[in-house]
Amino acid sequence: MDNFTTSTGAGKTVIGTGVVSGVAYAEAVWIRPRPELPSSGQGVSPDQQVAEFERFQEAASNVSGRLETRAAGAEGNAAEVLNATAGMVKDRGWHKAVKKNINSGQNAEFAVVGATDKFVAMFEAAGGLMAERTTDLKDVRDRVIAELRGEPEPGLPNVKGEAVLFADDLAPADTATLDRTRIKALVTELGGPTSHTAIIARQLDIPCIVAAGSSLRDIESGTKVFVDGALGTVSTDIEETVAREKIEEYAMIAERIAQWRGPAQTKDGKKVQLLANVADGNAARIAADTEADGIGLYRTEMSFLSATEEPTIEEQAKIYGRVFSAFPSSKVVIRTLDAGSDKPISYANMEHEDNPALGVRGLRIARDNEALLTRQLDAIAQAAENREDDAPTWVMAPMVATTTEARWFANLCRERNLTAGAMIEVPAAALMADMIMPELDFVSIGTNDLTQYTMAADRLSSQLAYLTDPWQPAVLRLVKHTCEVGIRHNVPVGVCGEAAADPALAAVLVGLGVTSLSCASTAIAGVGSQLSLVTEEQCQQLAEIAVKSVGANAAREAVRDYLAQLDQ
Numbered sequence: 001m002d003n004f005t006t007s008t009g010a011g012k013t014v015i016g017t018g019v020v021s022g023v024a025y026a027e028a029v030w031i032r033p034r035p036e037l038p039s040s041g042q043g044v045s046p047d048q049q050v051a052e053f054e055r056f057q058e059a060a061s062n063v064s065g066r067l068e069t070r071a072a073g074a075e076g077n078a079a080e081v082l083n084a085t086a087g088m089v090k091d092r093g094w095h096k097a098v099k100k101n102i103n104s105g106q107n108a109e110f111a112v113v114g115a116t117d118k119f120v121a122m123f124e125a126a127g128g129l130m131a132e133r134t135t136d137l138k139d140v141r142d143r144v145i146a147e148l149r150g151e152p153e154p155g156l157p158n159v160k161g162e163a164v165l166f167a168d169d170l171a172p173a174d175t176a177t178l179d180r181t182r183i184k185a186l187v188t189e190l191g192g193p194t195s196h197t198a199i200i201a202r203q204l205d206i207p208c209i210v211a212a213g214s215s216l217r218d219i220e221s222g223t224k225v226f227v228d229g230a231l232g233t234v235s236t237d238i239e240e241t242v243a244r245e246k247i248e249e250y251a252m253i254a255e256r257i258a259q260w261r262g263p264a265q266t267k268d269g270k271k272v273q274l275l276a277n278v279a280d281g282n283a284a285r286i287a288a289d290t291e292a293d294g295i296g297l298y299r300t301e302m303s304f305l306s307a308t309e310e311p312t313i314e315e316q317a318k319i320y321g322r323v324f325s326a327f328p329s330s331k332v333v334i335r336t337l338d339a340g341s342d343k344p345i346s347y348a349n350m351e352h353e354d355n356p357a358l359g360v361r362g363l364r365i366a367r368d369n370e371a372l373l374t375r376q377l378d379a380i381a382q383a384a385e386n387r388e389d390d391a392p393t394w395v396m397a398p399m400v401a402t403t404t405e406a407r408w409f410a411n412l413c414r415e416r417n418l419t420a421g422a423m424i425e426v427p428a429a430a431l432m433a434d435m436i437m438p439e440l441d442f443v444s445i446g447t448n449d450l451t452q453y454t455m456a457a458d459r460l461s462s463q464l465a466y467l468t469d470p471w472q473p474a475v476l477r478l479v480k481h482t483c484e485v486g487i488r489h490n491v492p493v494g495v496c497g498e499a500a501a502d503p504a505l506a507a508v509l510v511g512l513g514v515t516s517l518s519c520a521s522t523a524i525a526g527v528g529s530q531l532s533l534v535t536e537e538q539c540q541q542l543a544e545i546a547v548k549s550v551g552a553n554a555a556r557e558a559v560r561d562y563l564a565q566l567d568q
């Protein structure tokens with residue numbers, strides 16, 4: 001069954017979506033509860049209003065001060081997140097809105113709620129990444145309200161021993177300073193594979209399960225739980241000795257992963273290009289420290305999310321050049337702007353669309369604005385001139401749905417001597433692969449969107465995480481078809497969605513005929529190590545098992561069982 005709770009005797013197992021592999025056995029600790037929000041609070045007379053606003057300012061200043069102190073003791077990304085949250089507490093627009101509410105007679109607590117609601121509504125209307133920041137806004141609201149009431153600050157409790165952290169969803173300020181030596185796993189009721197919790201957990205390499213659903217609430221703080229991040233399970237009925245054995249087993253796997261060295265190949269020597277997904281030069285430098293053979297997906301739009309004007313060709317070339325210089329002679333696959341849907345860019349997208357995931361996103365923007373695309377291609381070509389002579393620079397378009405689009409894009413690339421490809425992430429493109437592929441030099445399957453569109457399930461919805469699972473056999477069948485066409489036309493077929501980051505699924509993808517895999521830097525060694533343990537023929541058997549399974553969990557479990565047998 002997909003994502004349901006199972007009960008055995010006194011114990012129970014809650015199933016969510018595993019986003020970072022690993023196992024842990026420790027007490028569950030629920031994050032300190034958010035304060036009850038006031039639903040009224042009128043009655044502050046005009047002569048008390050100045051003092052009431054000062055009370056708010058003092059509370060806000062205490063909260064931001066504490067966050068800044070924590071930031072000073074943290075490093076890198078953690079410090080940035082804490083400083084950003086402190087900045088939100090000090091935001092002048094928010095303070096102004098609170099003041100206005102207090103001046104209308106509201107007490108500080110109620111004024112904070114109203115002011116925050118106003119900003120949340122604005123962020124939600126903007127959609128995409130802005131909408132995801134509403135968690136941060138509500139976090140700031142809750143901290144200030146707790147401070148106003150003299151209650152303990154909500155969020156991370158002071159954990160004494162080892163713990164598995166439970167939460168509805170985690171705010172950036174909670175995850176930024178997680179004590180890795182104590183917090184052994186994260187489990188959230190909400191969230192999805194691309195939520196903030198998942199991203200931080202991946203960076204910290206903490207086993208993590210999201211979208212576990214409301215039945216997680218039945219497990220109280222203090223209950224010993226066993227978490228399996230690969231299976232997405234949280235169990236309360238496992239015996240301590242069995243749990244310890246599983247942890248030891250996993251430690252051996254982790255050791256094997258740490259020992260693995262590229263280039264990636266199967267046990268019988270079939271080469272598989274293993275590449276990294278990056279969003280900027282910094283991430284590319286991190287990738288260069290791994291065993292990655294190059295970059296398989298550079299998401300260029302991530303550099304422009306907050307830009308209000310299109311950067312010039314020279315400015316763009318400089319930004320792309322930073323990624324190229326991390327891999328001066330290796331393959332870099334750069335994707336043209338995938339603006340829209342959850343990644344709106346103000347200078348590229350329409351102001352409002354009722355259904356942005358099905359709207360004018362990715363390559364579609366260039367239909368009415370070809371110059372936006374050609375300026376980007378010019379910038380890529382300019383940056384590529386500084387690469388070493390034979391360094392492969394491949395360029396692909398997101399959201400290609402038709403043969404005409406593929407031909408049009410490929411011509412624009414070839415006019416600039418760039419190797420042309422397309423993402424296969426719209427089911428139509430997979431089904432038309434035999435027409436589309438002859439137009440191109442390569443394709444790369446975006447399993448995140450391919451899953452979203454095949455299953456008709458929003459990739460950001462936590463309720464639908466059981467559908468937006470790349471193990472869905474329907475998605476794997478489209479991958480299979482694309483690979484078969486790729487082999488016929490001699491066009492390389494890569495995968496650059498999250499599916500490529502799951503070691504067992506990576507073996508399935510190789511069995512389906514994928515020639516390169518691109519994933520987060522943290523996942524490279526796990527995938528490479530898994531491939532080194534299986535032959536090409538075994539990968540093909542795994543692929544057969546997965547595409548013939550009845551559902552995503554059944555596919556995952558059957559493949560796991562097969563791999564476990566090989567280990568014996």
Ligand code: PEP
Nearest residue numbers: 425446447448449496497
């Ligand atoms: C995908 O859709 O699988 C993909 C790699 O692109 P993105 O996640 O950026 O949409």
Ligand code: MG
Nearest residue numbers: 425446448449
């Ligand atoms: Mg995509």
